[in-house]
Amino acid sequence: MNVVPERLPANQPLAERYMNDFASVSSLYNMNVTDPQTWIQRAAWLDQQEHSRIERGALVDCLTQYNLTHNEHEAVQQSLKLLRQPDTLTMVGGQQSGLFTGPLLVIYKVVTLILSARHASEQLGRPVVPVFWIAGEDHDWDEVNHTYLPDEDGQAVRIRMEHERGGHSPVSRTVITEQHIAQVLRQFEGLLPDTEHKSEWIAELDRCMRQSDNLSSAFARQLGRLFGRFGLVLLDSDAPQLRELEKPVFRQIIEQNDRLTEAYLAASREVRDAGYDEQATVAEDGANLFYIHTDEVYTAERLLLFKRDGHFTDRKGLVTFTKEELLELVEQHPERFSNNVLTRPLMQESLFPVLGTILGTGEIAYWALTRQAFQTLGLQMPPIVPRMSFTVVEDKIQQLLIRFELSFDDIRERFAHIRQEWLEAQEDYNLDQRFAELKRQFAALYAPFVEGLAEVDSSLPHIADTNQHKIEAQIDYLHRKSLHAVEKQHEVGLRRLDRIAYSLYPFGKPQERTINSYYYIGRYGERWLDQLLSLEPDLNGGHRLLYM
Template sequence: MPIEAVNWKRNQPLAQDYIEDKISSRELFEYHYLHEAAWFERAEFVKHSRSPRADSAELVKVLTDYNVKIGNAPEALEKISMLLDPSALVVVGGQQAGLFGGQLMILYKAISIIQAARTWSEKLNRPVLPVFWVAGEDHDFDEVNHIHYLSAQLQVEKLQVEHPTGARTAVSRLPLQADAWARAVEELEASLIDTEFKAGLLDKLRAVTSGSVTLTDTFAAIMASLLGEYGLVLLDSDDPALRQLEAPMFQQLVQRNADLSAALQLGRSQVEAAGYVPQAEVAENGANLFIFEGDRRLLLQRDGELFADKKKTFSISQEELGQLAQNQPERLSNNVLTRPLMQEFLFPVLATVLGPGEIAYWGLTGEAFHLFGMKMPVVAPRLEFTLVEGTLQKHLSKYDLTLEDIRFRFEEKQQQWLESQDKLNLAQRFDGVKDSFRESYSPLVESLAAINPGVRKLGETNMLKIIEQIEFLEGKAADAYKTHFEAALRQLERIKLSIIPLAKPQERVYNIYAYLNRYGEDWLKPLIETSMPIDGMHRIYYL
């Protein structure tokens, strides 16, 4: 099962420049992942840092309780206990809780965390835990309630579950009813071909979706079943017990909110001065915190002496918000710019594993870290993969296509292949007929001017209509020719839809279950067990 590393560019300029260690991006990040010395420097900083941090014994209890609840493996529970070691460090990353595990890139991020933690535990000779942060506090249900798959009819189909209430609240607070889960699993079953692995996969999935459970808990259980044996620790960012631990940091975020806003504004200015467009909105009056009010998750902003939501349907004083942070921290929630700070408060973070968009908005947070006596950890880009199945490899060879061809010039290459199969030279022969007709007919049309300009005009119109009829026949001939190669065109279409579905990288569209169904779980082992450098390269995995 060979794995080939290629250098594929991302569409996010700041992230791409950071990954390549371009000078323009360096001032926005504390350390750089490509410099080994930076990891050692970061480890020393964490060791001697006096910035506030959550109580490790309480954190171990909260993580243990949650990981037992989701059925995580003994290896993960053992990793959690290592947090009691004062020398322990963490490699952490996270994502929203996608249906049935979400897109492949989420799995790859978790694998990146495991890889980096294992590598640096060996290099530093100290415990380094892999931790995956499930962003259950996020409220964009439509972003996580679906998966895509490639149907037998070569259509990229969407499977989704409906919002159970319509409330704009955290995904972790929205359990789906048992019948909704049953329908979703049935639809998934219908989308999968019959294989030796199918029944077992579906039985496991029915077990974790039985009863009324949330997308967050089913997501965590799926990730634990796939990666728990490698020590991956999971947490739900909306876990009420975790929120209690976060109370002191929430108090700081409330009390120093104007300073936090100023620090983020400065971060935005630094990003713009470096020549980049900020990835996240940094509003001057933004509190960068959410509050749960009834069944709503409201983004707060400063409104004079108060904190209010955008529509001003809710308001609260700073003193009251501070008391709430102390006594009811489960009512507060981070946004994308304060979650990094909360992560730093909870864990002794060596590195954080991020996707391109995340790297770009973390570039805004350097001054905010400094405000609270912290430093941004090492930012490591997640591993990226494209899976190329055996049949696909044969077709790539048959049509003399590279993955670069598929990404950037597929239509052109497909047309070139069709033209190379044209033994009748239809295009040239039709062009010859049209040229010959024009050559013999045009002088006749010109001579008609001596009779009457109107007759000449009629002749020109007549010539164009005849050319149109010849081109009409040419089009019909081309369609007939394509029909003759219908099987080949279907193979070419399958290649395209397998590699760049919906004109996006495969890992950003497809779900893992189609691959688990075809190959079982063994194909995952090389991705996890074979040491791969976090180097910003994209990897082609030939199954």
């Protein structure tokens, strides 16, 4: 594998500035991850705050129980033993669960997490354990129920798990059946390329899915299968055992809710004043907390809470609580509560000695809203390590790039124009020029002819004008048909061009946001992951082309 740095602008202006000009946005964040002193200062602060976090032993007990079920590996058990020690720190990153691990960016986030933990441990001379936070509490089923694999022409095809209950319940509580599993596994197997590794990985995916009753559990088993050997510790944020430990933090969020809202609103104004759009909604009456309500048919619905008339309620008014009632419910039923995107960072910080957190560009942008909220609860915003970014360039795609003399930027920025230019260069008929000349000559002949008709009848020019539009429309139709005929003559070349774009920038988006990781794991096996984890970490989250 040959690795070549290649710029890929972030899809969020604020994240782009964070990664490439930190000084200009430093007031919105806390520490510059490229400064070695950042890690020393952060570690010292965490050591001083050990007493303020959830008790370490209880947390490790909870993580041990979860990982023995989903991620049983000797290296993981070693990580958990280290985490019991008071000098062990963590690197934390997370994602909502995805079908068959979801798009490549999930794998790249894990790779960044492991490499960053390894790098920090070497720099500080103390253990740093990688922890991956699975957001099982998230309830957007349509975000996690599908994935994409290329078909035989290279075009990405969506594979989707249909579910009658998906959409309102946390993903960790949305039960999947053998029927759901068989449906998507059939589609996935049909599209996964035939390689020496295919049968092995299909069997693995089948095993992980059938041992799970929800997508979060299957996701954890799949990540454990791929990364457990590197000591990656997993957690599901919706695990009941974890919720029990989180009760003191939920109490703080409820008791300090008005101050937290003020902090989020102040940060929102600060972001706007700096010239950026907020990447998460900050409502003046928002409680930034979810309540999971179970109706009469035992369907769990995750409701976002708001503050109205001294009470906490949801938009539909399905539930209404006083602050005292909410605090009592936290004590009795912590499993009914979950964070939103703005309070989740506070929960993470309250649980773990977070040396740094791994975030994608969208997450970096909305974390700018949280710095003052950390301070409100007596916490410190952790350093943010941008997720590393990659585009895999397979050998056949590399050959096509050379053949057509194209670069990655050509595909990303101007592919449609290049495709049209190439087609025009192939045909000798000069169709655009000839049809343009035909329309010019027609107009030149038609105009004086119509003027003469006015002497016969004054209404005829109007009819002639309508007729002219119809004739020009027919000329345009013949032009399009002629161009289509030329495309048919050169469809092999066009297919090759399209295959480059399908592979490197499907649907006009970065490859890592679309294509499923098992497309490449199936092709190259686990040695591909080994190669990724042998790279030097890039604390700026730079993008690289991986020539296979």
